[in-house]
Amino acid sequence: MLVTKDSIIGDILDHDPETAQFFFAIGMHCLGCPASRGESIADACAVHGTDANALIAQINSFLASKAN
Numbered sequence: 139m140l141v142t143k144d145s146i147i148g149d150i151l152d153h154d155p156e157t158a159q160f161f162f163a164i165g166m167h168c169l170g171c172p173a174s175r176g177e178s179i180a181d182a183c184a185v186h187g188t189d190a191n192a193l194i195a196q197i198n199s200f201l202a203s204k205a206n
Contacts, residue, residue: 140198141198143179146175147161147176147177151169151175166188179194
């Protein structure tokens with residue numbers, strides 16, 4: 139899976155629940171909320187005032203490391 143700004147948070151969590159740690163680390167503690175699961179990374183980062191590109195890089199790096 140390649141995460142982009144348009145990736146839906148619920149899809150990322152369904153693919154690998156361990157990615158929740160990256161959302162929690164930037165203050166997104168509402169991952170169980172149905173609304174947050176349907177948000178894109180870009181939308182969620184805008185609401186939380188965080189850098190979407192940095193979050194995407196961390197998640198993609200984590201997922202790539204598990205694929206090896």
